[in-house]
Structure formats: structure tokens, C-alpha cells
Amino acid sequence: MVILYSSHPEVIQSWQSALKSEEIHICHHEKALLSLLQTVTSNVVLLLEERHYDDDSMEGFLDLLQTEYPYVKTMVFSHKPNYTQGSIFLKFGIKAYGNTHMAPIHLQEALKVVKNGDIWLYPDFI
DSSP: OEEEEOSOHHHHHHHHHHTTTSOEEEESSHHHHHHHHTTOOSSEEEEEEGGGSOHHHHHHHHHHHHHHOTTEEEEEEESSOOHHHHHHHHTTTOSEEEETTOOHHHHHHHHHHHHTTOOEEOTTTO
């Protein structure tokens, strides 16, 4: 299962279009996301757009996910990904970090890498 979490319809539409072959659930609000996560226990990949949160609340939310939902593989996307932000997020257990509007082929590859248990980072990060 892949959960798309963004409050911006254009982002959801882009991700959904790129991941047509996946079982997708869409959440626009944190309450809906947490309710959905309580109903599943494994094999969940969460695509999360970071502009939902400022830096401190994002870290708190990632900590919550890591603590309460350790089976969730979280992929975080930013409009302007940078090394500093990505490094901090990695400490909170994210499995991928990249640009919100990456090409569909790159999003598909990132998802494949994460599903296989590895970490995916955008090339400039590495």
C-alpha cells in the first residue's frame, strides 16, 4: 500500500499519475493519515510532502511515525530539497528524500528502492 499525503491536489495528482500500478490511498490531513495508519500493520510506504509542517513540527511528526508506526517506510519530498534538511530527516528514519515534482520515472525508482528496503536520496544529496 502507498499512501500519498499532501494538502495540494496538484501534488497528489502528479504522484498518483506516476504510480498508477500501486494500491494508493490519499490523505490530505494528519488526522485522516493517522486514522488510516491505525488500520494497517505492514507494507506501507508513505509519500509525505514536507510543506505541511515547519521544521520543528516536521521533526516531531517524523518522530511520531518512527515511534508509533515503525512499519511505515516514509518518503519525504520538498520543493527545494537540501542537504541540511535531508540530513535531519534521515535521523528520524525516513527512507527517501527528494524533490516534490521529480519526474515520474524517478519517483517510481525511488519507490522501488524503498520497497526493497533500501534508502533513496536525490543525486545531489549524495
